[in-house]
Amino acid sequence: MSVRVKGQGTTFQIRWIPKYTTVERFLHWLHTFTFLPLALTGLILYAPWLGSLAQGPAGMTMRLIHRVAAVLFGGVPILYLILQPRRVALHMREFLSFGRYDLLWLKAAAAYYLLGRHTDMPPQPRFNTGERLNALVMVVGTLTFGLTGLPMWFGRMSMPMELYQALVVIHDVAFIITMTMFLVHFYLAVIHPLMWQSLVSMRFGSVSESYAREHHGAWYYGEKRARQMWEAEHKKQEEQDEDKED
Amino acid sequence: MQLTRRDFLKLSGAGAGASLAGGLLLSPGEVAAATPGPGDLGILYDSSKCVGCRACQMACKRWNKRPAEPDDAQGIYDAPQGLSADTWTLIELKKRSDDEWHFFNYQCMHCADAACVTVCPSRALFKDERGFTAYDREKCIGCGYCTRFCPYGVPHLERQTTTELLSGRTKTAKCTFCQDRIAAGIGGPFCAETCPVGALVWGQRADLLTTAKARVTDLQGQGLSAARLYGETEAGGLHRLSILFGEPGEYGLPLKPASPTTARLWQGVFQWLGQAAFGAAILGSIGAFFVARRKIHMEEVE
Numbered sequence: 001m002s003v004r005v006k007g008q009g010t011t012f013q014i015r016w017i018p019k020y021t022t023v024e025r026f027l028h029w030l031h032t033f034t035f036l037p038l039a040l041t042g043l044i045l046y047a048p049w050l051g052s053l054a055q056g057p058a059g060m061t062m063r064l065i066h067r068v069a070a071v072l073f074g075g076v077p078i079l080y081l082i083l084q085p086r087r088v089a090l091h092m093r094e095f096l097s098f099g100r101y102d103l104l105w106l107k108a109a110a111a112y113y114l115l116g117r118h119t120d121m122p123p124q125p126r127f128n129t130g131e132r133l134n135a136l137v138m139v140v141g142t143l144t145f146g147l148t149g150l151p152m153w154f155g156r157m158s159m160p161m162e163l164y165q166a167l168v169v170i171h172d173v174a175f176i177i178t179m180t181m182f183l184v185h186f187y188l189a190v191i192h193p194l195m196w197q198s199l200v201s202m203r204f205g206s207v208s209e210s211y212a213r214e215h216h217g218a219w220y221y222g223e224k225r226a227r228q229m230w231e232a233e234h235k236k237q238e239e240q241d242e243d244k245e246d
Numbered sequence: 247m248q249l250t251r252r253d254f255l256k257l258s259g260a261g262a263g264a265s266l267a268g269g270l271l272l273s274p275g276e277v278a279a280a281t282p283g284p285g286d287l288g289i290l291y292d293s294s295k296c297v298g299c300r301a302c303q304m305a306c307k308r309w310n311k312r313p314a315e316p317d318d319a320q321g322i323y324d325a326p327q328g329l330s331a332d333t334w335t336l337i338e339l340k341k342r343s344d345d346e347w348h349f350f351n352y353q354c355m356h357c358a359d360a361a362c363v364t365v366c367p368s369r370a371l372f373k374d375e376r377g378f379t380a381y382d383r384e385k386c387i388g389c390g391y392c393t394r395f396c397p398y399g400v401p402h403l404e405r406q407t408t409t410e411l412l413s414g415r416t417k418t419a420k421c422t423f424c425q426d427r428i429a430a431g432i433g434g435p436f437c438a439e440t441c442p443v444g445a446l447v448w449g450q451r452a453d454l455l456t457t458a459k460a461r462v463t464d465l466q467g468q469g470l471s472a473a474r475l476y477g478e479t480e481a482g483g484l485h486r487l488s489i490l491f492g493e494p495g496e497y498g499l500p501l502k503p504a505s506p507t508t509a510r511l512w513q514g515v516f517q518w519l520g521q522a523a524f525g526a527a528i529l530g531s532i533g534a535f536f537v538a539r540r541k542i543h544m545e546e547v548e
Contacts, residue, residue, distance in 0.1 A: 059387030116542035
């Protein structure tokens with residue numbers, strides 16, 4: 001897919017590279033739009049000034065929304081497992097592969113996301129370190145919500161009090177972690193000026209070639225070549241730095 | 247270009263401000279440990295006087311319009327298996343030995359430091375200014391937290407059909423200290439008013455405490471060395487005081503029924519942490535956005 005933009009005397013081409021499959025995008029948004037009502041109805045319990053929403057018929061409606069959304073939210077990974085089990089396995093492998101470059105990425109990330117300094121950012125595969133951390137938190141979070149929520153829903157009286165109380169607290173802690181992660185993810189994916197293509201790609205499935213090269217070098221060039229390029233680049237830079245010091 | 251000190255300070259400031267604002271905006275319910283006040287009302291149950299006539303049970307059902315429990319396993323309507331959404335007070339026979347039998351009246355203990363009130367998200371359960379644990383059925387959303395945090399297992403959810411189990415539409419129920427009678431000035435808890443032998447009495451908690459202590463000394467003087475008072479300091483101080491014969495454990499009563507640690511941890515620690523985290527994430531993002539907008543020049547980006 002390519003777009004030709006004609007300006008005054010110039011013609012340049014944007015090559016678009018498919019990044020997310022239709023199923024990935026659909027399930028991503030289904031997870032998002034079921035997470036939101038779950039989070040909002042759960043957040044009511046955190047805010048006494050929303051107290052009237054947690055009382056009487058309104059409160060009962062909130063609980064009902066929470067339950068309906070919970071079934072859909074939990075249904076997303078199950079649906080994915082049924083539709084494309086091999087891609088789920090692939091994702092889990094992608095999410096769980098961390099290496100040396102991830103430490104470097106974490107070190108360089110603040111300067112990049114705040115100040116736009118890209119030189120220290122190591123090449124990343126299709127999901128960068130932050131995206132993989134976010135994905136893992138969501139996977140573990142979704143499992144935790146299910147494993148604590150379902151027993152609280154259906155097994156309230158058939159378990160010891162201490163266990164029930166522990167489930168309530170674990171559900172709460174899982175919410176604090178996933179909600180904080182969601183806010184950070186929302187900022188980086190939707191608001192951050194350098195990341196505008198991430199929202200586009202999750203909507204239409206493709207990223208531009210330049211974006212892929214800059215943000216997902218190991219995916220664009222292949223792991224080996226990206227590493228070679230990065231190491232060569234850094235050697236050059238280190239030599240320059242040393243020259244300056246001399 | 248490095249992260250300058252000014253940027254760093256700005257970000258830390260935003261984070262701290264966020265936590266503070268989050269805390270002020272969303273301050274959770276009062277969770278400080280409570281103790282009974284001087285004007286508090288109470289009920290005293292004296293097991294040594296109880297004859298087990300169950301008039302208190304019947305009075306409770308009649309005033310609060312609770313039906314008999316038709317599904318009782320033994321088919322005995324006046325001896326339900328335990329407290330439930332329809333049985334708010336219950337007499338049980340306790341055998342210490344073949345020669346020594348006592349009755350015990352189970353009902354809400356109206357803890358000063360009530361776990362059910364701490365965890366209730368809708369404020370349907372609340373502390374009345376006269377000390378007892380009152381209930382506003384209209385506000386209840388049937389979450390059932392109270393039923394699983396009460397150290398005495400007093401609140402129960404109303405009977406649920408499968409649809410109601412799925413939707414969660416139900417209400418909790420428990421002894422209300424006959425709050426409607428108190429509010430209307432008709433009298434006190436109907437169980438205590440009905441008791442024909444003075445085993446259940448109600449009044450100022452401070453007076454009841456004096457009476458109970460004198461009674462325990464009296465009973466011990468008669469050779470009943472197992473006699474003891476229960477409820478003076480448990481769970482901050484109960485508004486239902488009891489005279490027992492033997493360890494609380496023999497009656498299934500917890501020795502130290504403090505408001506559960508999990509309730510405190512949940513309402514007092516994690517909800518605060520959550521608010522601080524959400525506040526910091528939101529304000530931190532806003533701060534980061536303005537730094538990024540100033541430092542990153544999009545026209546230079548490929």
